[in-house]
Amino acid sequence: MSARAIFFSFFMIFIAFVLEHLPLPVVVDWFQPAWVMLCITALVLFAPNVFGLWLAIPLGLMMDVEQGTLLGLHVVMVTVHILMLQILYRRMFLFNVLQQAIVIMLLIAMQQLIHYWGLLIINGDSRPVLLWMPAFMSAILWPWVYTVGYKSLRRMQH
Numbered sequence: 110m111s112a113r114a115i116f117f118s119f120f121m122i123f124i125a126f127v128l129e130h131l132p133l134p135v136v137v138d139w140f141q142p143a144w145v146m147l148c149i150t151a152l153v154l155f156a157p158n159v160f161g162l163w164l165a166i167p168l169g170l171m172m173d174v175e176q177g178t179l180l181g182l183h184v185v186m187v188t189v190h191i192l193m194l195q196i197l198y199r200r201m202f203l204f205n206v207l208q209q210a211i212v213i214m215l216l217i218a219m220q221q222l223i224h225y226w227g228l229l230i231i232n233g234d235s236r237p238v239l240l241w242m243p244a245f246m247s248a249i250l251w252p253w254v255y256t257v258g259y260k261s262l263r264r265m266q267h
Contacts (some may be wrong), residue, residue, distance in 0.1 A: 214248035
C-alpha cells in the first residue's frame with residue numbers, strides 16, 4: 110500500500126469523525142448517517158488484510174471518548190461491523206452498489222441495535238430510538254462514499 114493511500118485513509122477517517130460529530134438540530138439529528146462506519150466499510154473492502162480488526166480498538170475508543178459512553182461499547186460495535194464485513198468480503202464484490210447498500214443498511218442497523226442495548230444495560234436509558242433512520246441514510250450515502258473512498262484508493266494503488 111502506498112504512502113498516499115495510507116494518508117488518504119487517515120484523512121477519510123478524520124473527515125468521517127468530523128461529519129459524524131457535527132452539531133445538528135434535534136429534528137435532523139435522527140437522520141445523521143454513520144459516517145465512521147461507512148468509512149470503515151470502504152477501508153475494509155479496499156484492503157481487508159491491512160484494515161482488519163486491529164482498527165476496531167483505536168477507532169472504537171475514540172468514538173467512546175467523543176460520545177462520552179462507557180469505554181468499550183463502540184469497540185464492540187466496530188469489531189462486530191468489521192468481522193461481518195470480513196465474512197462478507199467476497200460476496201460484497203459480487204453485489205452491485207444497490208445490494209451493497211442494503212447490506213450496509215443491515216450492518217449499521219445491527220450496530221445501532223448493539224449501541225441501544227449497551228446504553229439500555231449500562232444506563233437504563235429506555236428512550237425510544239429510531240434504529241432504521243441512520244442505517245437508511247447511510248445506505249443512501251453508500252454509493253457516494255464507495256465512489257469517493259474506495260475508487261480513489263484504488264486509483265492511488267495503481
